[in-house]
Amino acid sequence: MKYNGKVVIVTGAGRGIGRCVAAEFASQGAKVILAEKDAAKGTEAGRRIVSGGGDAFFIRTDVSIPGEVAAMVRQTSEKYGRIDILVNNAGFGIWKSPLDLSPEEWDEVINTNLRGTFLCTREAARIMKEQGGGSVINIASTRAFMSEPGSEAYAASKGGVVALTHALAASLAQYQIRVNCISPGWIETGDYDSLRAEDHSQHFSGRVGRPEDIARACLFLGSEGNEFINGENIIIDGGMTRRMIYAQ
Numbered sequence: 001m002k003y004n005g006k007v008v009i010v011t012g013a014g015r016g017i018g019r020c021v022a023a024e025f026a027s028q029g030a031k032v033i034l035a036e037k038d039a040a041k042g043t044e045a046g047r048r049i050v051s052g053g054g055d056a057f058f059i060r061t062d063v064s065i066p067g068e069v070a071a072m073v074r075q076t077s078e079k080y081g082r083i084d085i086l087v088n089n090a091g092f093g094i095w096k097s098p099l100d101l102s103p104e105e106w107d108e109v110i111n112t113n114l115r116g117t118f119l120c121t122r123e124a125a126r127i128m129k130e131q132g133g134g135s136v137i138n139i140a141s142t143r144a145f146m147s148e149p150g151s152e153a154y155a156a157s158k159g160g161v162v163a164l165t166h167a168l169a170a171s172l173a174q175y176q177i178r179v180n181c182i183s184p185g186w187i188e189t190g191d192y193d194s195l196r197a198e199d200h201s202q203h204f205s206g207r208v209g210r211p212e213d214i215a216r217a218c219l220f221l222g223s224e225g226n227e228f229i230n231g232e233n234i235i236i237d238g239g240m241t242r243r244m245i246y247a248q
């Protein structure tokens with residue numbers, strides 16, 4: 001129980017990677033706050049952790065809205081008295097040609113993925129500063145570094161998250177707050193069994209990623225003793241960004 005008594009906020013914890021990260025921290029003894037905008041998903045994810053013997057608390061939060069983020073962090077600190085780890089996981093993409101992408105769609109993606117990461121970190125860091133330190137883990141994407149067509153807003157938001165990570169690490173170091181980032185590749189959050197053989201085989205690792213692959217890295221980055229890892233981005237993608245691809 002490496003995280004016994006630690007207080008961990010995971011945004012976007014209602015499904016997929018965030019739900020798994022929250023469950024893994026809880027399984028190690030952490031008190032986990034699930035900050036999620038979908039009330040049904042957040043409630044269910046919290047219920048699952050609690051029914052398995054873990055400590056979880058759902059707070060409905062849209063990370064792009066400053067007032068909701070401030071209220072979530074205030075509620076967390078009032079309930080638990082501290083915040084040890086923040087995992088900025090909430091995110092989504094809109095996939096369409098840049099010729100058709102509206103300014104509203106652009107803003108929606110940037111405001112969730114990038115502004116949400118800033119807002120949550122700003123509020124949590126104020127508590128972490130008072131208690132003498134903490135750890136922030138941002139979830140970016142390999143799409144910060146490479147692209148398919150039609151991913152402009154998402155790629156820009158995730159590139160922003162990588163840059164925001166080292167900027168925050170520089171600013172918050174004086175308060176013993178570490179800020180790191182994970183860039184996942186393809187992490188299947190749906191039906192893993194429906195994937196094709198070629199989906200797996202194109203990865204150096206011979207398989208598509210699972211949420212647990214990212215959750216384990218979050219536990220690693222958040223753990224005491226790893227404070228020398230700071231301002232870093234860790235790519236977890238089965239080797240896909242190292243694979244050179246030219247048309248045959």
Ligand SMILES: NC(=O)c1ccc[n+]([C@@H]2O[C@H](COP(=O)([O-])OP(=O)(O)OC[C@H]3O[C@@H](n4cnc5c(N)ncnc54)[C@H](O)[C@@H]3O)[C@@H](O)[C@H]2O)c1
Nearest residue numbers: 012014015016017036037062063089090091141184186187
């Ligand atoms: N799955 C992948 O292959 C992959 C790859 C690279 C990066 N990522 C990143 O990992 C993170 C999680 O991805 P996922 O695949 O688990 O996504 P997902 O869509 O399965 O889950 C995302 C969760 O975040 C919630 N959410 C969305 N907007 C929110 C907001 N404004 N406020 C609060 N909660 C919000 C959703 O309701 C949902 O429960 C995202 O940041 C995503 O960009 C995922």
